[in-house]
Amino acid sequence: xxxxxxxxxxxxxxxxxxxxxxxxxxxxxxxxxxxxxxxxxxxxxxxxxxxxxxxxxxxxxxxxxxxxxxxxxxxxxxxxxxxxxxxxxxxxxxxxxxxxxxxxxxxxxxxxxxxxxxxxxxxxxxxxxxxxxxxxxxxxxxxxxxxxxxxxxxxxxxxxxxxxxxxxxxxxxxxxxxxxxxxxxxxxxxxxxxxxxxxxxxxxxxxxxxxxxxxxxxxxxxxxxxxxxxxxxxxxxxxxxxxxxxxxxxxxxxxxxxxxxxxxxxxxxxxxxxxxxxxxxxxxxxxxxxxxxxxx
Amino acid sequence: xxxxxxxxxxxxxxxxxxxxxxxxxxxxxxxxxxxxxxxxxxxxxxxxxxxxxxxxxxxxxxxxxxxxxxxxxxxxxxxxxxxxxxxxxxxxxxxxxxxxxxxxxxxxxxxxxxxxxxxxxxxxxxxxxxxxxxxxxxxxxxxxxxxxxxxxxxxxxxxxxxxxxxxxxxxxxxxxxxxxxxxxxxxxxxxxxxxxxxxxxxxxxxxxxxxxxxxxxxxxxxxxxxxxxxxxxxxxxxxxxxxxxxxxxxxxxxxxxxxxxxxxxxxxxxxxxxxxxxxxxxxxxxxxxxxxxxxx
Numbered sequence: 004x005x006x007x008x009x010x011x012x013x014x015x016x017x018x019x020x021x022x023x024x025x026x027x028x029x030x031x032x033x034x035x036x037x038x039x040x041x042x043x044x045x046x047x048x049x050x051x052x053x054x055x056x057x058x059x060x061x062x063x064x065x066x067x068x069x070x071x072x073x074x075x076x077x078x079x080x081x082x083x084x085x086x087x088x089x090x091x092x093x094x095x096x097x098x099x100x101x102x103x104x105x106x107x108x109x110x111x112x113x114x115x116x117x118x119x120x121x122x123x124x125x126x127x128x129x130x131x132x133x134x135x136x137x138x139x140x141x142x143x144x145x146x147x148x149x150x151x152x153x154x155x156x157x158x159x160x161x162x163x164x165x166x167x168x169x170x171x172x173x174x175x176x177x178x179x180x181x182x183x184x185x186x187x188x189x190x191x192x193x194x195x196x197x198x199x200x201x202x203x204x205x206x207x208x209x210x211x212x213x214x215x216x217x218x219x220x221x222x223x224x225x226x227x228x229x230x231x232x233x234x235x236x237x238x239x240x241x242x243x244x245x246x247x248x249x250x251x252x253x254x255x256x257x258x259x260x261x262x263x264x265x266x267x268x269x270x271x272x273x274x275x276x277x278x279x280x281x282x283x284x285x286x287x288x289x290x291x292x293x294x295x296x297x298x299x
Numbered sequence: 300x301x302x303x304x305x306x307x308x309x310x311x312x313x314x315x316x317x318x319x320x321x322x323x324x325x326x327x328x329x330x331x332x333x334x335x336x337x338x339x340x341x342x343x344x345x346x347x348x349x350x351x352x353x354x355x356x357x358x359x360x361x362x363x364x365x366x367x368x369x370x371x372x373x374x375x376x377x378x379x380x381x382x383x384x385x386x387x388x389x390x391x392x393x394x395x396x397x398x399x400x401x402x403x404x405x406x407x408x409x410x411x412x413x414x415x416x417x418x419x420x421x422x423x424x425x426x427x428x429x430x431x432x433x434x435x436x437x438x439x440x441x442x443x444x445x446x447x448x449x450x451x452x453x454x455x456x457x458x459x460x461x462x463x464x465x466x467x468x469x470x471x472x473x474x475x476x477x478x479x480x481x482x483x484x485x486x487x488x489x490x491x492x493x494x495x496x497x498x499x500x501x502x503x504x505x506x507x508x509x510x511x512x513x514x515x516x517x518x519x520x521x522x523x524x525x526x527x528x529x530x531x532x533x534x535x536x537x538x539x540x541x542x543x544x545x546x547x548x549x550x551x552x553x554x555x556x557x558x559x560x561x562x563x564x565x566x567x568x569x570x571x572x573x574x575x576x577x578x579x580x581x582x583x584x585x586x587x588x589x590x591x592x593x594x595x
Contacts, residue, residue, distance in 0.1 A: 134524055134526050136526070136527060153526070154523055154524055156524065183520075183523060185517075185520055189515060189516065189517045189520055190520070190524075192511070192515040192517055193512065193515065193517045193520040193521045193524050194524060195511075196507060196508045196511040196512060196515075196517075196521050197508050197521050197524055197525040197526070197529045198524070198526065198528060198529065200507075201504055201528065201529060201532045202528075202584075203565065203568045203569070203572070204500060204504055204532065204565065205532055206564075206568060206583065206584055206587045207561060207564040207565040207568055208497055208500055208561065208564075209587045209590050209591055209594070210564040210583070210586075210587065210590075211492060211496075211557065211560045211561040211564050212492045212493050212594065213590055214560060214564065215488070215491075215492040215556075215557055215560040215561075216489065216492060218560070219485060219488040219489065219492075220485065221481075221485045221488055221489045221492075224479075224481055224485055224486070224489040225489045225492050225493050225594070226593050226594055227450055227479060228430055228450055228452065228486075228489050228490060228493055228494070229493040229594035229595070230430050230431075230432070230449070230493070230494065231432060232494060232497065232498075232534070232535040232538075233493045233494065233497060233594055234594070234595055235531040235532070235534045235535065236497045236500065236501055236531070236532055236534070236535055237587075237591055237594065238528070238531045238532070238591075239528040239531065239532055240584075240587050240591070241587050241588050241590065241591030241592075242528075242588065243588075244581050244582075244584035244585040244587070244588050245581065247580075247581075247584045248577055248580050248581040248584060251572045251577075251580060252575075252577050252580075255572060255575075258572060259569070259572060259573060260511075261507065261511055262565070262569050262572075264507045264510060264511040264514070265503060265504065265507040265511075265565075266562075266565070267507075268502075268503040268504075268506040268507050268510065269499065269500065269503040269558070269561075269562070272499045272502060272503055273499070273555070273558050276499070276547045276551060276554060276555060276558075277555060279548075279551075281544055281547075281548050284543075284544050284547060284548075285540050285541065285543075285544040287502065287506070288498075288502055288536075288540035288543045288544060289540040290506075291502040291505045291506065291533075291536050291537050291540070292537050292538065292539075292540055294505050294506075294509055294537065295505055295533055295534075295536070295537030296537075297522050298505070298508065298521070298522050298525035298529055298530070298533065299525070299530055
């Protein structure tokens, strides 16, 4: 794994030679469009619906916005900013419209299935994943500086073209992201542990408060007493349901493995409570307190 | 369960008749001291160590602050703002110093064990629990307006003196808290579900990220990729270890029951992932999304 923030190996400027294409103008695509235009790049975007195109034009999310895939012609780099399901099952018209000399990258939160699907489809494909907030979605969601200081992970393979990788690195540097390269499987396991599985852990907490409250005839009370701690712990479980489902679906194996790890840890803590092992429990919680800053 | 914000049944003023005593000047005691003085009340506080007393005097957390229990003489209401373990095992000098005509209340996050211990000890004891933030602790933690708009729960029993209960309600109204009365067992089950058990759920998540990261040889990666979602979900698990342990210890039965409920919910979600039941999973997550605002 390598990490750096800054210039691409190719030197700055290659990204500016030709327009950048965006497929999709949701949170990630729209935010990229705003930042890239601000950096002086020409941005062309393909969207699915005419109504989206109209609203995206009003928001000036790109210089040219169209529902016709021909808008991508002439682009030197194309970012597939699509939901995971559409990314893994791309429309034939989209595939036909991708210039063979353009570099193609994606923004999906799972990398191994994306590589398996896309590497055979395009010689200059680079799998990547900007780790940016995902509470909002749709054409209204894009904002400036979404990627600033956030990791932008690429998962190149032995057959990834180095010049293509360098161009994606330049893209990440242009939006002030923190560039990281790692193995796709390691990426998928890591995001299962810190993002995809926690959605289910957090959702189960909400369901438990509801069902447990019913069982204790304390439905109203649990709602009245829930405080900032519960709000924090339940936030991602109460987030975008489509996204949560896609993460579990597209990263199924790693998510199931992470749940198994999780169940083991929770059982160990439960056993300490059951056995009145208070000093041992406090020691575990002290470890957690010391551990958490490493993840922030 | 009854709920109201405002005047006590006794009418305003009873609280002002005599000084209010505080035992302990940590987050809750110190914050009460600041708010009550601001409301024009005379506040006297008993603390354990001379060094704490000195610092508390510098911070003006009460009008009189002493390590001698005699400081509580003359108080009409005394708030035991002690950690749960010291509350459940009170010092003999403290018990001897509590005036028999004063109303005594506590601020513990568990109510049934507190009632069992304290109701036989003092005829005017009222069990109560202000639900306020607990990230900070100690003599530096007290702040103004900690209780404003937050629930202040009392758990009276058939033998609770109504006039004593009314005085505690006046205290809660004075610091702008939202008054609630409920059964002690229902309270303990509710806080297990929305506060005590979630600490363990959140701690297990931190441990899983660490152990799972090691197992995947992705120790550094999980730390680099953890984002705001992980920060939120892990916050209470990485919080005060003494407090987390005391909550589990003093509310053991309800916490174990809540973990069982929780395990059931998580297993159901896991089964949906295992069985590729994506529409059903999305439906559950949609329910969670709709449910969460009820807890905020």
